Amino acid sequence: MHETAVAQSILDTILEHAGKLNAKPVRAVISCGQFNTLNDEAMQFAFETAAEGTVCEAMELVIRHIPLRARCVNCDRLFEFDIYTPACPECKSEHFDFQADAPLLLEEIEFENPNDKGGL
């Protein structure tokens, strides 16, 4: 399953940072586009499973879905593509070019502040 591979690769990256900083990660934000999208539930489950027994266990994973954008050929407006109303919101033209889909990205990792626990 796609999510299992993604979860493992994200976990590896977080663990690498956690190891370098010697800190416990508490929250991570990932984003994905529309073509290569992630199923939230499957992703949360895959991540929890992969994180079991590591410092990432019980950390929060936030998944942001980046909308697909298109540019109208007629009026040059850039808009968020909506599958239910596939037309330019400005001139209603149905001629538009899709912009590049957002890649799967690990946007940020938050670590527990060691100062909260009296420092290292």
Ligand SMILES: [Zn+2]
């Ligand atoms: Zn237009």
